[in-house]
Amino acid sequence: MRTHLPLWGLCLLAATHAVHAAEGGGSIYQHGTENYMVGAIPPPGLYGMVYGNHYRTDRMNSPTGENLQLPGFKVRASAVVPRLVWVSGVQVLGGQLVAHALAPLADIEVSVGGMRQRKSGLGDITVGAGLGYHHSPQLHSAVAVDVILPTGSYTQGDLANLGRNYRAIEPIYALSYVDPQGFNGDVRLGYLFNQRNKATDYTSGQELHFDYAAGWGVGNGWTVGVGGYYRKQTRLDRQGGASLANSKSSGMAIGPSIKYDSGKGWFITAKWQSEQRMKNGTQGSAFWLKAVMPL
Template identity: 60%
Template sequence: MYFSSNATFPTAVLAGLLVAAATQAQATESGGSLYPNGAESFTAGALPPPGIYGMLFGESYTASRVNDASGHDLNVPGFKVTANAVVPRFIWVTGTKVWGGNLVLHALVPVVNLKVSVAGNSQSKTGVGDITAGPGLGFHHSQNLHSILGLDFYLPTGGYNKNDLANIGRNYYAIEPLYVLSYIDPTGFNGDIKAGYIFNQRNRATDYHSGDEFHFDYAIGWGLGNGWTAGAGGYVYQQTTPDRQSGAELANSKGKTFAIGPALKYDSGKGWFTTLKWQKEVRSENRAQGSALWLKAVFPL
């Protein structure tokens, strides 16, 4: 049983970078987001016993198109985003009970390599991205059903320059209440959902305030026995409020995406497990559209 990842390396940021390059499409600043949509998969909402745990994420993302508000390709000349990230996450399940749930604290520090190309120009960066930290409460409703309530804080620690083509960080704070639910059966149905609502703050360097965002990651599969679970997963993303620039509301500034793909999990039964999945963004509006490969490993320290 393992607590969900609140990974804040910029998959979604990368997915949306340079939407601003296409003037018809703008959703959140540069079309990105602080939360890496689709990061979670099976066993997202099950908290382990008290102790200190490590989690490692690997991610590779590519996008070569930007869509308008109707989901049509804007054919931005030479547009391509490629990103690779390695993300360690540290989890402390304290053993303290609060409101009947187990208190957990976590911190996540992403290391990202990002390359952005558009209209004959290109830029590449490598460095630490925006850090996420926060508390959560884990509940075990039955042997199969588990949930987590959490509150994440996004910190603008990633490299940022408003004049650069590629930015690893987003240069603003945000707060996100979240809820994670997992149903786990080693030889039957498995289902997971992680839902969050992001309250974005203003980017002072550009006086741009990205709208609030609702998202959820999902996974559905079947336990095959011997530690294996196979199925599908992805995410749904919807920006709920419009962006504002210098205090003025921007028209046509809400993004939307749906992604899906195959997912596989192996649980060793010895305290560690790993998941692998590939997901394709099959529909995007006012954002870039691409695909991502994810690898996640969880282990006690």
């Protein structure tokens, strides 16, 4: 159960350009967060994880995927996200009981139409619990439920917000196939149930998404391959009790991905991903680092 990273909420005056899509052209889940080993729960114990991310874009897309060419539009966002994972020795329904919490620390700068705003601080905290399964030395899986809490600062009408001002509940399924000398494949599938933003009476539509990685173990702890994500909004956004036409978002990303496993209980992954075919949202690129270590 390697979970998501809700880093920021963008409020880009997008309503004036007929863009809705998860309120402001974003999502409460930071897509592409996860990488290799996403479904492989470690042995019982306490583990520390740190994510690092840098995202940049100068493009906001329409419902048909065309560049809206907003004047002066740019987003630059970075985050460091500590995460604590506890794997118990308790067996439930044949799986290891696991719980976690993460707290993103983000810095975001948004410019559009001659206006500019920058904010730094705590984003939306995530807590969750799940079960991990080890089907063979290579095949592992996990099921979980995460809750994203509206702890990040939010001001209606601001260009940049650190939080999205609503809760979300996400059931998760993750699967990993791990072979140090062969194929490695990982997927984290989630479905977002977004709650209402009380400040705007806006409810972002439900969303299906998955992060993925595929690579080959080349020896000495190294795995190289590709990674990214796919997302598709399944329900229209709603505001004031009415559904908003053309408000569904979708898109994908792909790029090179690498992992180094020390063989001593800690490993690190890195990837760069380019977003493609985005509809109703920003289209940019991101660089990710993730480190995992026993405490």
